[in-house]
Structures are given as C-alpha cells and as structure tokens.
Amino acid sequence: xxxxxxxxxxxxxxxxxxxxxxxxxxxxxxxxxxxxxxxxxxxxxxxxxxxxxxxxxxxxxxxxxxxxxxxxxxxxxxxxxxxxxxxxxxxxxxxxxxxxxxxxxxxxxxxxxxxxxxxxxxxxxxxxxxxxxxxxxxxxxxxxxxxxxxxxxxxxxxxxxxxxxxxxxxxxxxxxxxxxxxxxxxxxxxxxxxxxxxxxxxxxxxxxxxxxxxxxxxxxxxxxxxxxxxxxxxxxxxxxxxxxxxxxxxxxxxxxxxxxxxxxxxxxxxxxxxxxxxxxxxxxxxxxxxxxxxxxxxxxxxxxxxxxxxxxxxxxxxxxxxxxxxxxxxxxxxxxxxxxxxxxxxxxxxxxxxxxxxxxxxxxxxxxxx
Numbered sequence: 001x002x003x004x005x006x007x008x009x010x011x012x013x014x015x016x017x018x019x020x021x022x023x024x025x026x027x028x029x030x031x032x033x034x035x036x037x038x039x040x041x042x043x044x045x046x047x048x049x050x051x052x053x054x055x056x057x058x059x060x061x062x063x064x065x066x067x068x069x070x071x072x073x074x075x076x077x078x079x080x081x082x083x084x085x086x087x088x089x090x091x092x093x094x095x096x097x098x099x100x101x102x103x104x105x106x107x108x109x110x111x112x113x114x115x116x117x118x119x120x121x122x123x124x125x126x127x128x129x130x131x132x133x134x135x136x137x138x139x140x141x142x143x144x145x146x147x148x149x150x151x152x153x154x155x156x157x158x159x160x161x162x163x164x165x166x167x168x169x170x171x172x173x174x175x176x177x178x179x180x181x182x183x184x185x186x187x188x189x190x191x192x193x194x195x196x197x198x199x200x201x202x203x204x205x206x207x208x209x210x211x212x213x214x215x216x217x218x219x220x221x222x223x224x225x226x227x228x229x230x231x232x233x234x235x236x237x238x239x240x241x242x243x244x245x246x247x248x249x250x251x252x253x254x255x256x257x258x259x260x261x262x263x264x265x266x267x268x269x270x271x272x273x274x275x276x277x278x279x280x281x282x283x284x285x286x287x288x289x290x291x292x293x294x295x296x297x298x299x300x301x302x303x304x305x306x307x308x309x310x311x312x313x314x315x316x317x318x319x320x321x322x323x324x325x326x327x328x329x330x331x332x333x334x335x336x337x338x339x340x341x342x343x344x345x346x347x348x349x350x351x352x353x354x355x356x357x358x359x360x361x362x363x364x365x366x367x368x369x370x
Contacts, residue, residue, distance in 0.1 A: 001307070001348050001355070001356075001358050002307030002308070002309075003308050003359050003360055004308065004309045004347060004349075005308060005309030005310055005311050005313035005346075005347050005350045006309070006311075006347065006348075007091050007349050008187055008191060008349070009111060009351075010335075010349060010350055010351040011266070012121070012247050012250070013092060013111055014056045014286065015243065015247070017195075019065040019239075019240060019243055020161070020273065021143065022239045022240075022243065023236065024031060026235060026239060027058075032234060032235050033232060033234060034082075034232070034235065034269075035235050036113050037236075037238040037239045038056060038158055038233060038235055038238040039240060040238075040242055041054075041056060041233075041238040041241050041242050042054040042056055042198075043246055043362075044242065045198055045200070045245075046200070047246070048172070048248070049172045049174040049175065049180075049200050050172040050174065050175040050273060051172075051174055051175060051177075051200040051201060052201070052202045052204070052207075052314075053200070053201050053202065053203075053204065053206075053207035053208055054199070054200055054298075055155065055177070055198065055199045055200075055210040055211045055214060056196065056197070056198045056199055056232075056233035056238065057196075057197045057198065057199065057215075057231040057232070057233055058197065058211075058214075058230075058231040058233060059172070059183065059184075059185070059197045059231075060088060060105035060161045060181060060182065060184070060185060060194065060195075060197040061088040061091070061092055061183075061197070062197055062214070062229075062231040063070070063094050063181035063182065063183065064088060064089065064092035064157070064159060064181050065092045065096055065122070066132070066199060066210050066213045066214055066228075066231060067093060067094055067157050067179050067181055067206075067210060067233075068093065068096045068098070068114075068128065068157060068308075069209075069213050070179070070199075070206050070209040070210045070213060071094075071128060071155045071157065071179065072155075073096055073127055073128045073155065074096055074098060075097035075098070075195065076097075076098075076099070077097075077098040077099065077102070077126070077128065078098070078099050078101055078124045078125065078127060079093045079098045079099065079100055079126055079127065079128045079129060079130060080100075080101050080102075080103050080120050080124065080126045080128075080129040080330075081100055081101070081102060081103065081112075081122070081129065081130040081131070081318075082102065082103060082105060082111065082112035082130070082132050082318070082336070082337060083103060083104050083105060083112075083132075083139060083317045083319050083329060083331070083336035084105040084111075084112070084134065084317065084318070084336040084340070085134065085159070085166045085182040085314070085318060086132075086161070086314060087129055087318070087321065087323070088161075088315070089132055089159050089275065090102070090318050090321075090323075090324060091323075092130075093313060098128075098300065099325055099327070099328075100324075100328075101124055101126070101327070101328045101329065101330055102317070102318045102324070102327070102328070102329040102330065102354055103117050103120050103317045103329075103330050103331055103337055104116050104329075104330065104334070104335050104336055104337075105115055105331075105335045105336040106139075106140075106334055106335070107198045107335050107338075107339070108140070108277075109135060109137070109139055109141075109276075109277045110135055110290075110339060110343070111132070111133070111138065111139035111140070111141075111275060111332065112131060112132065112139065114139070114141040114144055114145065116331045117129070117328070118148065118259060120330040121148075121152060121154065123330065124328075124330070126154055127153055127154070127155060128154060128155040128156070128157060129145075129149060129155070129156050129157070130156075130157045130158070130159055131145050131157070131159070132150070132158075132159040132161075133157060133160050133162060133163035133166065133173060133267060133289060133310025134162050134163075134164075134313075135160065135162060135274070135276075135285075135287065135313070136162060136163060136166060136255075136259070136285045136286040136287035137163065137166060137191075137275075137276040137280040138163055138166065138168060138173050138277075138279070138280065139277070140277035140279070142168060142173070146176065146177070146178075149178075149197055149306050155178065155179075156173070156177070156178050156179075156182070157178070157179055157181070157326075158173075158177040158178075158179070158181070159180070159181055160166060160173065160174055160177075160178035160180045160182045160200075161182055161183035161185075161188065161287075162180075162188075162286075162287070162288065164182050164188065164189045164190045164286070165189050165190070165244040165248065165252045165284065165286050166280065166284060166285055166286055167280070167283040167284045168279050168280055168283065169279045169283060170283050171315050171366070173329065173365045174200045176202075177200070177201070177220050178201065178206075178367060179199065179200070179201040179203065179206055179210075179369075180199070180201070180314050180322060181197060181198065181199050181200070182198050182200070183196070183197050184196030184197060184198070184237070184241060185189075188247070189248075189251070189252065189255065189286050189287070190241065190244055190248060192237045192240050192244075193236070193237060193240040194237055194303035195237075196233050196238075196241065201321075204209060205218060209226075212226060212228060212247075213226060213228035213231075214227070214228060214229075214231040214232060215226050215228060215230070215231075216229065216230060221266075221303065242365070245279075245295050248258040248264075250265045250350075251351075252284065252286060252308060253310045253348075254350045255286050255287060255348060255349070255350050255352050256284055256285065256286065258348050258352050258357060259285065259286070259287060259348060261357060262346065262348070263275060263292055265361050265363070266291060268326025269361075269364065269365045269368050269369065270291070270368050271291050271364065271368065272291050272292045273290070273291045274291060274292060274343070274351075275301045275338055277327040280349060287348050290313075290344065290345050290346075291343055291346075292339075292342045292344075292346060293342055294311075294342055296342055296343075296344055298367075299344065299364075299367055300344070302363070302366075302367045303363060303364075303367075304335045306359075306363040306366075308346075308347065308359070308360055308363045308364075309347050310344055310345060310347070311344075311361075312344060312345065313339055313345055314340060314341070316337075316340050316342055317334075317336035317337045318336070319336070320340075321338065323358045326367060340347050344365070346360055347360055
C-alpha cells in the first residue's frame, strides 16, 4: 500500500464546509486585505506562542527579512547562521545586504553547533545571528545561545519555521526569544491555503517596526517612515489559519503520537533514530521521524519500490550551494555535509493512521532484515 511522505488533505470532519462558507462570506463582503480575520489571527498566534506581539506577513522568507531589517541589520553586517538549513535563511541575510557566514552543525541534535558558533563570534564579531530550530525541535543549547548572544551584544533571530507547537521545558519555544519567525507554507505544522508567515517578539519597538516594514513602511495611509515592501498576509489566508488553529491541539497530538511510535519501533529493527534533546522530549516536538544511514541511496530505492514516501531535509549544506559560492563558512569538520548525505525522513503528518504507519515500519524492516 502506498504511503505519502506528507498528506495535507487530512482535514477534520466539516472543516472544508466551514472553509467554503467562510470564503463565500468574505468574498461577498470583499474582505480581502486586513480586517477582523487578520487581527484575530495575530491575537491568537501571540497567545499560542506565549509572546506579547505577533505580526503576520506574506511568507516565511519575508518574515526573516523583515525581522533582520527591524533589528537594523544591513549592508556590511556579518550574520552567522547554520550550514544546515533551508535556503531562505541564507538568502534573507543576502537580501537585506548583510554578509552571511555559515557555521557547522552539531552531530547530536542536528542544530548549529554552539561551541563552533562561539569561536565564529570571536573571529567575525557579527552584528546578528540566526538560530534555526530544525526537525520539530530546537537546539539542546537554546538557552545558552540566548544568554551568550545577549552578553556579547549579538542580535539573535530564531527561525522557527519547523517548530510551531514545540515546547521546551513546558514553555513555547518562541516565548523568550528576542525575535522569532514562522512560515505558514501549506506543508508546515500550521499551514495556510497558500503562502504566509509571522514574526513573534516581546519587544514592542521591534514589533512596531516589523509591522511598518511589512506594509510599505507606513506610519499612516500616505505617510512612510521607512522603505518597506508589500508583505501583508491576505485575509483569506488568515481565515484559513484561524480555522486551522481551532484544531491545532489535535493535529499536534496526532503528529507527536506518531513521532513517538517511530522512536519506539524503529530501534527494534536496528535503525539509528535521531532523538530530540532533553527538554523537548517530555514536552512535545512535532515531526521527529528521522534516522541516519551511511548507505542511504539503497534504502531510497527500496522505499520507492514499496511506494513509501520519504524526505531528505536537507540534501546539501548551505556552503555547498552554487548560490553561496564566495561566502564564508566556519568549522572544519563538515558535519553539515555528512548529515546531508545520511539523514532520511519518514512519512509523518496529522491523522496518519495505524495501517499507514505499519506499512512504513514493515517496509523499512524488510530492508534492514533482508
């Protein structure tokens, strides 16, 4: 039986009926930009992430760029970021005119390596850094990152596109960040019906600047206090996200239960599962379904034959991308490159059923036990 890597059509009973009705009502009243849906969403997002301010925007990449601009990062500034991440993290730094420096990865938690980061800070004296929370958890050293950056006067932006709903020692991972972002790309834990993003912070001045930059730098309808761009989240996307937030607890619980089943069942067949760091495991993570395999291509072929979807997140280090040539990297162990060559992600999505899960396990088992 084929099993997809991800299925974003697993809606709750009645969800599509409510969505269609909402689209009809909003369309008949021409509620397309701003308004109650956007305001309600931002209020609910701030409450969910345990932050004081939430600013919606057009997509997750814009969220990163807006946050960097709001922090005053620009031409000539050095910004440290992980060598293991999605391209948007890298390009957001370039797009605000700053100079990115990639930092190698920690082999245990698969996040940016803290000790290597500290050494990079001494060498490059960066104005800012981006900590990316990957794989449905975050760095084992997240508190150390925040403390170190504050002591050194480094502005720390946290890219949370893969960690919506994650809790660290009982609190939202976004709660105590200086400024953090997320993406509402449809395949995310909280996905929209198109593109969308948001920025979270407890700093009112940062929040106000983010809101200004996302709306043409406006201070009034025809007053512009800065040069921003058009990055408003449209009302229809906000409406879809509001409906989805009604079910986010059940969706997260479903994903977490499946992730924990993988963590239990895969080691029984000799699979080297990557586990979340302490602090995330007891309080929830959202898509920990990965393991390391030295000879990954053979398993890829096997899964394709069985009709089992899989992901490789990410297939290459940032510093190896053609678009990154000429930019600096720090760390000589090339852990990011090794991880890119060995990590494989198995299917995981909300409301994945037992039959699908068992099909995945049996397919993986048939490879390792042949």
